[in-house]
Amino acid sequence: SVVRCQLCPPQRALQVSAVLRRVSDEQKKEPFASSSEQQFESHSTDHQPEQEPQGPRPSYTGQGGQESEDYESEEQLQHRILTAALEFVPEHGWTAEAIAEGAKTLGLSVAAAGMFHSDGSELILHFVSQCNTKLSELLEQEQKLVHLGEAEKKPTDQFLRDAVEARLRMLIPYIEKWPQALSVLLLPRNIPSSLNLLTSMIDDIWHYAGDQSTDFNWYTRRAVLTGIYNTTELVMMQDSSPDFEDTWRFLENRVADAMNMGDAASQVQSTGEAVVQGLMGAAVTVSS
Amino acid sequence: VYQVFESVAKKYDVMNDSMTLGIHRVWKDIFVHKMNPSPGTLLLDVAGGTGDIAFRFLNYVRSVRERQLQQKLKHHQNLSWQEISESYQEDKFKSLGDSHVVVCDINKEMLKVGKQKAQHLGYSEGLSWVLGNAEELPFGDNKFDVYTIAFGIRNVTRIDLALEEAYRVLKPGGRFLCLEFSRVTNPLLSRLYDLYSFQVIPVLGEVIAGDWKSYQYLVESIRRFPPQEELKAMIEDAGFFKVDYQNLNSGIVAIHSGFKL
Numbered sequence: 001s002v003v004r005c006q007l008c009p010p011q012r013a014l015q016v017s018a019v020l021r022r023v024s025d026e027q028k029k030e031p032f033a034s035s036s037e038q039q040f041e042s043h044s045t046d047h048q049p050e051q052e053p054q055g056p057r058p059s060y061t062g063q064g065g066q067e068s069e070d071y072e073s074e075e076q077l078q079h080r081i082l083t084a085a086l087e088f089v090p091e092h093g094w095t096a097e098a099i100a101e102g103a104k105t106l107g108l109s110v111a112a113a114g115m116f117h118s119d120g121s122e123l124i125l126h127f128v129s130q131c132n133t134k135l136s137e138l139l140e141q142e143q144k145l146v147h148l149g150e151a152e153k154k155p156t157d158q159f160l161r162d163a164v165e166a167r168l169r170m171l172i173p174y175i176e177k178w179p180q181a182l183s184v185l186l187l188p189r190n191i192p193s194s195l196n197l198l199t200s201m202i203d204d205i206w207h208y209a210g211d212q213s214t215d216f217n218w219y220t221r222r223a224v225l226t227g228i229y230n231t232t233e234l235v236m237m238q239d240s241s242p243d244f245e246d247t248w249r250f251l252e253n254r255v256a257d258a259m260n261m262g263d264a265a266s267q268v269q270s271t272g273e274a275v276v277q278g279l280m281g282a283a284v285t286v287s288s
Numbered sequence: 289v290y291q292v293f294e295s296v297a298k299k300y301d302v303m304n305d306s307m308t309l310g311i312h313r314v315w316k317d318i319f320v321h322k323m324n325p326s327p328g329t330l331l332l333d334v335a336g337g338t339g340d341i342a343f344r345f346l347n348y349v350r351s352v353r354e355r356q357l358q359q360k361l362k363h364h365q366n367l368s369w370q371e372i373s374e375s376y377q378e379d380k381f382k383s384l385g386d387s388h389v390v391v392c393d394i395n396k397e398m399l400k401v402g403k404q405k406a407q408h409l410g411y412s413e414g415l416s417w418v419l420g421n422a423e424e425l426p427f428g429d430n431k432f433d434v435y436t437i438a439f440g441i442r443n444v445t446r447i448d449l450a451l452e453e454a455y456r457v458l459k460p461g462g463r464f465l466c467l468e469f470s471r472v473t474n475p476l477l478s479r480l481y482d483l484y485s486f487q488v489i490p491v492l493g494e495v496i497a498g499d500w501k502s503y504q505y506l507v508e509s510i511r512r513f514p515p516q517e518e519l520k521a522m523i524e525d526a527g528f529f530k531v532d533y534q535n536l537n538s539g540i541v542a543i544h545s546g547f548k549l
Contacts, residue, residue, distance in 0.1 A: 020529075096324060103461055106461075109461035109462040111463035
């Protein structure tokens with residue numbers, strides 16, 4: 001897969017910024033698109049994780065500001081603030097307050113939270129994007145091990161179960177506030193982005209599954225796995241069993257059902273069903 | 289400019305109400321709502337003479353703070369009585385959560401009216417009143433979380449200096465917010481607005497405040513003031529990032545926002 005590297009042109013050539021740091025030489029990070037039309041793209045598998053030094057500090061530029069091309073963009077700073085804000089979500093929820101606390105840890109004024117929507121949309125989308133990236137990396141690692149002969153290639157059903165479980169486990173630290181996040185993701189304004197993130201993640205999983213065994217076509221795969229993922233996620237919200245074992249059992253059953261879809265007719269039906277299921281479940285969550 | 293405001297100070301609020309038919313209150317509410325200050329914010333309100341923004345700010349953080357404390361109580365269900373009473377001690381004296389607003393104005397009279405209002409309305413904590421010039425603020429660098437100037441920037445002779453000062457006194461990450469009359473985008477509305485401004489407002493000025501000239505000046509200063517995009521560029525020149533504006537009432541007023549990044 002290709003690394004999308006869009007160099008963000010410097011906004012103002014000779015501004016001496018109070019906060020925007022110098023980007024490290026090795027890697028310029030992929031920038032956010034402008035916030036008015038967010039195109040959240042799931043990062044490609046070659047993307048490196050954010051290599052932030054612990055406790056990043058804003059640097060006060062003493063120099064004349066001539067190397068402004070090396071400074072991070074506003075979008076990159078926003079990313080940093082949102083990442084810092086995640087620590088405060090369990091306490092404050094997906095809110096401007098969490099973002100304000102995050103900004104504080106970076107040495108910024110709490111007013112910096114004003115850069116984001118007060119409903120926490122960007123924070124949630126940022127989190128989802130981060131989780132998807134982590135999942136991709138995980139799957140990439142596993143694939144490497146298989147290629148090196150150090151691990152067995154998993155059968156498709158096992159692979160899907162493990163991938164979905166790994167991805168959903170990332171929600172565990174935030175699970176109390178996750179229903180709130182789901183409803184925000186369903187706001188009309190956010191649907192393009194959240195849907196985009198979801199489908200990229202699903203496609204990613206299928207990519208790494210390297211599936212030869214089933215005779216699903218591409219659309220069916222997407223729909224089926226999306227349905228499995230969404231319904232499992234919703235079950236997880238209600239699950240109080242130890243380590244969510246009920247959820248993983250539910251997941252196992254759904255994946256098994258999918259694998260048993262032998263003929264074309266039932267596949268078409270499931271595709272439709274899966275899509276409807278996903279939407280219905282989401283609607284239920286929102287209304288409750 | 290100074291003399292205009294000296295004579296205008298006492299009748300300022302009344303004139304605002306009659307000129308804008310009370311809508312200025314809504315504009316200011318929207319302004320503070322957009323600021324969305326969290327408790328613990330340090331606000332500098334420049335040219336804020338009679339305290340309209342300051343009072344709204346205090347009300348806002350007070351109610352946010354109340355909600356925060358209520359949320360905390362919910363989480364305290366599982367604590368022992370000892371722990372609960374300890375946390376009450378901490379929070380008791382912090383109904384504003386350390387929020388503070390410094391009202392800065394070039395005009396003593398405006399500040400005096402503001403202080404009287406504060407007393408009258410019962411605002412006792414979280415307020416300071418400082419005499420100062422927007423082009424040369426009597427504050428150190430990197431001090432404030434938010435800088436606001438509501439209906440004041442058009443009276444500043446060197447707007448660029450005021451913007452630079454705003455940048456200087458703001459903390460990194462701090463926000464600049466400006467509420468001001470601007471260019472009306474709708475041509476029909478523009479004609480009506482002009483008519484109203486030039487025919488009605490000075491008359492009101494004479495009738496209510498006994499001062500035609502000052503209000504003639506006010507109306508003219510509005511026309512001379514740079515439109516939205518130009519002001520946005522000026523704010524960017526001062527070093528602010530993520531500069532944006534929001535039109536209220538089709539551009540009769542606009543809120544400009546920028547961040548010190």
